[in-house]
Amino acid sequence: MTDTAVILLQMGGPDSLEAVKPFLLNLFSDREIIKIGPALLQPFIARMIVRRRAPVVAEKYREIGGKSPIKELTQAQADTLATELGMPCFVGMRYWHPFTRETLLRLRHSGIKKLVALSLYPHYSRATSGSSFNDLTRCLADLDSDFELIRIPHFYDHPLYIDALTEKIEAGLASFPDRDTVQLLFSAHSLPQSFIDEGDPYLEHIQTTVRLVMERFEGVQHQLAFQSRAGPVKWLEPSTDDKLKELAANGCKNLLMVPLSFVSDHIETLHEIDIEYAEEAHKMGISDFRRIESLNSSPTFIRCLAELVRTALQQNLKSS
Numbered sequence: 001m002t003d004t005a006v007i008l009l010q011m012g013g014p015d016s017l018e019a020v021k022p023f024l025l026n027l028f029s030d031r032e033i034i035k036i037g038p039a040l041l042q043p044f045i046a047r048m049i050v051r052r053r054a055p056v057v058a059e060k061y062r063e064i065g066g067k068s069p070i071k072e073l074t075q076a077q078a079d080t081l082a083t084e085l086g087m088p089c090f091v092g093m094r095y096w097h098p099f100t101r102e103t104l105l106r107l108r109h110s111g112i113k114k115l116v117a118l119s120l121y122p123h124y125s126r127a128t129s130g131s132s133f134n135d136l137t138r139c140l141a142d143l144d145s146d147f148e149l150i151r152i153p154h155f156y157d158h159p160l161y162i163d164a165l166t167e168k169i170e171a172g173l174a175s176f177p178d179r180d181t182v183q184l185l186f187s188a189h190s191l192p193q194s195f196i197d198e199g200d201p202y203l204e205h206i207q208t209t210v211r212l213v214m215e216r217f218e219g220v221q222h223q224l225a226f227q228s229r230a231g232p233v234k235w236l237e238p239s240t241d242d243k244l245k246e247l248a249a250n251g252c253k254n255l256l257m258v259p260l261s262f263v264s265d266h267i268e269t270l271h272e273i274d275i276e277y278a279e280e281a282h283k284m285g286i287s288d289f290r291r292i293e294s295l296n297s298s299p300t301f302i303r304c305l306a307e308l309v310r311t312a313l314q315q316n317l318k319s320s
């Protein structure tokens with residue numbers, strides 16, 4: 001029995017329509033992802049925001065099957081990775097079950113001594129990976145756990161991650177009748193500009209991924225834009241909405257969307273891109289609008305995760 005295990009950190013998503021409200025409340029109560037007013041007032045303001053937002057968001061989850069698929073897809077990634085590594089792999093979510101705390105409780109008397117925490121956000125941000133790692137550290141302290149912790153905070157430039165994206169883009173391009181006419185639109189999750197101004201590396205990580213991928217697609221036209229704003233501050237620009245308008249105005253007919261920042265399907269691929277942007281794009285004259293498949297349990301992507309874990313463990317051995 002190995003004394004080492006992996007915990008995959010992810011955002012989590014509602015696993016039923018009833019879960020939408022408490023999931024959103026957990027998210028809007030986290031001052032690492034969003035600061036609303038003074039700390040003492042945040043729980044009240046969060047409740048007000050969620051009361052308004054929940055019905056709209058619940059309708060979107062209803063249209064994609066009544067829940068987020070993120071729990072099942074992340075569990076499948078963990079199971080496939082466990083087989084690849086020959087080591088137990090667990091899932092720890094930030095805003096919905098299985099919460100990181102619940103997973104750590106399960107591991108308490110398991111004989112596991114070393115825990116590799118791998119954030120499934122490829123690009124580091126304080127709002128996402130930062131919040132997940134801080135949550136993990138707090139839970140370990142609360143539960144008085146003494147695991148040796150090894151962190152893997154990002155993998156935006158890992159050659160196998162770039163390979164995995166390249167494979168999906170190749171397949172996407174090959175699905176068009178004439179691939180030479182296709183434009184790529186990389187769509188990353190947006191982030192308030194203030195994070196970047198305060199030194200968050202997220203934007204630089206995203207730009208590096210795009211550059212490394214495009215080294216494999218010389219001559220293919222591409223753009224980068226940012227989707228899924230969630231509040232009235234200044235977010236990263238250009239927005240995916242605006243970029244679609246600009247592309248349509250310039251005569252683009254065939255478009256392949258390449259969502260970044262997520263490694264599995266969830267509301268922002270299945271609803272925002274596949275339903276909302278697809279409808280807008282068609283109305284604007286982009287007649288062939290497609291999206292690459294999400295990485296989910298792509299064999300190359302799982303090999304990437306396995307390599308990240310092996311390398312982190314080797315480095316840990318060397319430094320101890």
Ligand SMILES: C=CC1=C(C)c2cc3[nH]c(cc4nc(cc5[nH]c(cc1n2)c(C)c5CCC(=O)O)C(CCC(=O)O)=C4C)c(C)c3C=C
Pocket residue numbers: 011012013014024027033034053057068069070121125127128189190191192202230231261262265266267268
């Ligand atoms: C409130 C501010 C938000 C910031 C900042 C933010 C950044 C951010 N989020 C992801 C990845 C995901 N976000 C998801 C859902 C989601 N995100 C926010 C808010 C912020 N995200 C909300 C309110 C929601 C819920 C849906 C909605 O109300 O629109 C998810 C999906 C979960 C699921 O359905 O499975 C992911 C994944 C990244 C990568 C990121 C910044 C780098």
Ligand SMILES: [Fe+2]
Pocket residue numbers: 189228
């Ligand atoms: Fe988000």
Ligand SMILES: [Fe+2]
Pocket residue numbers: 189228229230268
């Ligand atoms: Fe979002």
